[in-house]
Amino acid sequence: MSNSSIEKNMANAEKPETRDEFNVEIDGTVGSPFVDNPKMSSRNCDVFYADKQAIFNVNLDIAKHEIIAMIGPSGCGKSTYLRVLNRMNDTIPICRVTGEHTLDGEDIYAKNQDPVLLRARVGMVFQKPNPFPKSIYDNVAYGARLHGLAANRSELDDLVEASLIKAGLFKEVKDDLLKPGTGLSGGQQQRLCIARAIAVDPEVILMDEPTSALDPIATALIEELMDELKANYTIAIVTHSMQQAARVSQRTAYFHMGHLVEVNDTKTVFTNPEHKLTENYITGRFG
Amino acid sequence: MAFSGLSRLVTELCSTLRHNGSDQRESPQKHYLEGNMPTQTILITLVALLLFSYFLGRKRSIAVSMSLNEGETPLHSRPQYYGYLVAIWAGMPAILVLTLWSSFNAPIISSLTVASMPETQNTQSADSIGLMMNEIINLAESGKAAEHSDSVLRNAATHYQRLQGISSLAKTAVVFAVALVGMLIGWRLISPETRARNKVETVIRWMMILCASIAILSTVGIVFSVLFESIHFFSSVPPTDFLFGTTWSPQTSMRSDQVGSSGSFGAVPLFLGTLLISAIALIIAVPLGLMSAIYLSEYATPKIRAFAKPVLEILAGIPTVVYGFFAALTVAPFLRQFGEMLGLSVASESALAAGLVMGIMIIPFVSSLSDDVLSAVPQAMRDGSYGMGATRSETIKQVVIPAALPGIVGGVLLAASRAIGETMIVVMAAGLSAKMTINPLEAVTTVTVQIVTLLTGDQEFDSPKTLAAFALALGLFMVTLLLNIIALHIIRKYREQYE
Numbered sequence: 001m002s003n004s005s006i007e008k009n010m011a012n013a014e015k016p017e018t019r020d021e022f023n024v025e026i027d028g029t030v031g032s033p034f035v036d037n038p039k040m041s042s043r044n045c046d047v048f049y050a051d052k053q054a055i056f057n058v059n060l061d062i063a064k065h066e067i068i069a070m071i072g073p074s075g076c077g078k079s080t081y082l083r084v085l086n087r088m089n090d091t092i093p094i095c096r097v098t099g100e101h102t103l104d105g106e107d108i109y110a111k112n113q114d115p116v117l118l119r120a121r122v123g124m125v126f127q128k129p130n131p132f133p134k135s136i137y138d139n140v141a142y143g144a145r146l147h148g149l150a151a152n153r154s155e156l157d158d159l160v161e162a163s164l165i166k167a168g169l170f171k172e173v174k175d176d177l178l179k180p181g182t183g184l185s186g187g188q189q190q191r192l193c194i195a196r197a198i199a200v201d202p203e204v205i206l207m208d209e210p211t212s213a214l215d216p217i218a219t220a221l222i223e224e225l226m227d228e229l230k231a232n233y234t235i236a237i238v239t240h241s242m243q244q245a246a247r248v249s250q251r252t253a254y255f256h257m258g259h260l261v262e263v264n265d266t267k268t269v270f271t272n273p274e275h276k277l278t279e280n281y282i283t284g285r286f287g
Numbered sequence: 288m289a290f291s292g293l294s295r296l297v298t299e300l301c302s303t304l305r306h307n308g309s310d311q312r313e314s315p316q317k318h319y320l321e322g323n324m325p326t327q328t329i330l331i332t333l334v335a336l337l338l339f340s341y342f343l344g345r346k347r348s349i350a351v352s353m354s355l356n357e358g359e360t361p362l363h364s365r366p367q368y369y370g371y372l373v374a375i376w377a378g379m380p381a382i383l384v385l386t387l388w389s390s391f392n393a394p395i396i397s398s399l400t401v402a403s404m405p406e407t408q409n410t411q412s413a414d415s416i417g418l419m420m421n422e423i424i425n426l427a428e429s430g431k432a433a434e435h436s437d438s439v440l441r442n443a444a445t446h447y448q449r450l451q452g453i454s455s456l457a458k459t460a461v462v463f464a465v466a467l468v469g470m471l472i473g474w475r476l477i478s479p480e481t482r483a484r485n486k487v488e489t490v491i492r493w494m495m496i497l498c499a500s501i502a503i504l505s506t507v508g509i510v511f512s513v514l515f516e517s518i519h520f521f522s523s524v525p526p527t528d529f530l531f532g533t534t535w536s537p538q539t540s541m542r543s544d545q546v547g548s549s550g551s552f553g554a555v556p557l558f559l560g561t562l563l564i565s566a567i568a569l570i571i572a573v574p575l576g577l578m579s580a581i582y583l584s585e586y587a588t589p590k591i592r593a594f595a596k597p598v599l600e601i602l603a604g605i606p607t608v609v610y611g612f613f614a615a616l617t618v619a620p621f622l623r624q625f626g627e628m629l630g631l632s633v634a635s636e637s638a639l640a641a642g643l644v645m646g647i648m649i650i651p652f653v654s655s656l657s658d659d660v661l662s663a664v665p666q667a668m669r670d671g672s673y674g675m676g677a678t679r680s681e682t683i684k685q686v687v688i689p690a691a692l693p694g695i696v697g698g699v700l701l702a703a704s705r706a707i708g709e710t711m712i713v714v715m716a717a718g719l720s721a722k723m724t725i726n727p728l729e730a731v732t733t734v735t736v737q738i739v740t741l742l743t744g745d746q747e748f749d750s751p752k753t754l755a756a757f758a759l760a761l762g763l764f765m766v767t768l769l770l771n772i773i774a775l776h777i778i779r780k781y782r783e784q785y786e
Contacts (some may be wrong), residue, residue, distance in 0.1 A: 093588075130670065142672075193671065
């Protein structure tokens with residue numbers, strides 16, 4: 001199945017002379033997908049959209065306080081896998097997830113696990129900044145109010161301020177907290193979404209192409225922010241920019257056609273990839 | 288002055304024609320029938336001509352572009368634009384001439400006929416000339432003009448027939464001449480220098496402006512006609528009596544010495560009744576409609592949604608008269624019995640019955656519009672909320688509904704203006720007695736019901752009784768206008784806040 005679909009893709013490739021290079025058997029994951037004492041881990045993960053399989057047997061550990069980058073061509077399943085980790089796929093009725101997934105050794109797909117509470121522990125930042133149609137203050141206070149994290153107004157004020165400071169946005173908006181969050185610039189909106197995510201005090205933050213809609217300056221600000229955040233949080237980031245993966249992450253996972261092809265130290269992946277497909281991708285011959 | 292000069296000239300011309308053509312004199316009626324190419328026939332022929340000119344222009348432009356040599360400027364536009372251009376040149380002036388001719392035909396011919404009659408007849412008052420003209424036209428069109436006994440009328444009718452015949456012939460000739468000349472002009476325009484696309488698009492833009500202004504002008508026209516009649520009404524009834532009076536009894540007697548010779552026109556009970564019934568309707572429709580919209584857009588599976596939404600919208604397609612007898616024959620007696628059970632006295636025609644049924648009727652306005660705006664809230668917004676650990680209902684309450692609020696408010700206000708303007712249900716179920724009450728169990732009446740009762744039956748159109756309908760309509764219009772302004776204001780406020 002995977003082979004035939006790869007071949008199908010090959011038929012459409014622009015450089016037919018390199019066809020053989022891509023026609024590589026994907027047989028398990030090379031590199032070092034496993035770590036000791038992981039924050040999150042997945043074993044034998046398959047994901048289906050109705051009858052179509054999107055993820056094939058992914059095994060991966062995410063270490064504590066690391067930034068792991070997930071790269072790969074469009075449609076390779078990296079975003080789908082990210083959404084497995086906080087059960088966001090549950091909101092898609094036709095989507096089915098199998099395998100074992102744990103957070104701190106605890107099965108996150110167990111019957112007694114409430115996906116709503118899980119998402120408070122595993123936060124998410126999306127590709128397009130999606131502030132709610134509320135004031136900046138209410139955007140950040142949203143999760144805290146939902147989960148009752150602040151006992152009174154002054155605690156909530158402190159929490160909002162602390163989150164905005166952590167997200168590096170406080171200086172810019174401290175006089176405009178009651179203005180609508182949708183009135184900010186794209187980069188500010190995305191930092192607002194990060195502030196909103198960390199206000200709930202999650203353990204893991206999943207970022208799905210968080211800078212793809214932003215200009216280089218806003219991107220640089222967010223990358224700096226991620227570097228600071230990793231002291232307190234574990235971050236998994238999906239990105240289309242290999243430079244970004246190289247700049248921010250400690251480990252990099254390369255996905256291809258729903259398979260996890262290679263996981264290694266970021267440096268190894270970008271300087272000395274083990275798998276032919278990884279090499280083709282990072283040298284710009286694919287995707 | 289110029290007009291009478293012109294008409295005399297044409298009269299002379301006609302009489303010359305009459306004296307020269309002897310066969311016309313013998314059988315004017317035959318000529319009248321033969322020469323009459325009806326306007327529809329002209330229009331249909333014209334449309335065929337337009338199609339023909341389009342294809343002609345298109346073909347010609349292709350031929351022209353083929354004949355151009357290498358290096359010469361190619362045609363500016365695609366062939367079909369030259370086709371449209373030729374068709375526009377053939378059609379627009381011809382249709383304009385046809386419209387003008389048809390609208391000025393009747394008055395000109397009438398005045399010519401009157402002018403040809405003996406002095407004693409055409410110096411009468413305008414009203415009696417109008418009556419006489421009607422008689423002449425009827426006579427001419429009955430085809431029995433020649434047998435009529437009165438020689439003056441007989442002559443006038445035959446003269447009228449002759450004029451009609453000439454006009455009809457001339458109209459046909461002139462229209463087609465204009466069309467052909469236009470076609471020729473369009474044909475000669477086919478060249479590389481003509482920017483056919485730009486010209487055609489300009490014409491189309493003006494046509495759209497024309498369409499838009501027809502809608503706007505009709506609105507303005509209606510408003511002004513209602514306004515002027517209302518001013519007429521307020522010259523006999525003081526506005527303060529109308530606006531603040533609490534008694535509505537518009538019956539005026541025929542003679543001034545009868546009892547109750549002047550009606551009282553206090554509109555407050557009517558507006559109060561309208562508001563009461565609309566409020567009941569909205570109390571029913573807003574929660575029901577909103578809840579079903581939320582269910583349909585957020586919880587229902589696609590299958591249920593595909594079935595339930597059209598079914599709900601059928602409610603909007605039921606004629607209001609059906610709702611009306613449903614309210615009067617089913618709901619009102621039920622409410623009455625139910626009230627008796629509880630020891631309440633419910634009138635057999637009650638505001639509650641009308642309001643309940645009207646509420647059901649306007650559910651689809653709320654639910655369908657709200658469903659559309661709820662579904663239009665971006666999935667990213669929902670994802671953001673779920674990603675924070677919000678449940679579905681928290682997401683709906685705190686993110687989806689606030690984001691969709693302007694649209695929901697718009698739907699509710701649309702439903703409200705529908706409720707205020709609704710007539711049939713209240714005529715049948717709410718009653719006619721203008722009581723000053725906010726008790727929903729009593730019979731009340733509404734502005735629309737009173738407009739209906741004021742204007743049905745034989746009426747004279749200059750009594751305060753009938754003119755009151757216009758004042759009521761003006762008031763109703765003001766209320767809905769106010770509602771719309773409020774709605775726009777709310778929507779704009781939310782837009783500013785959230786965009």
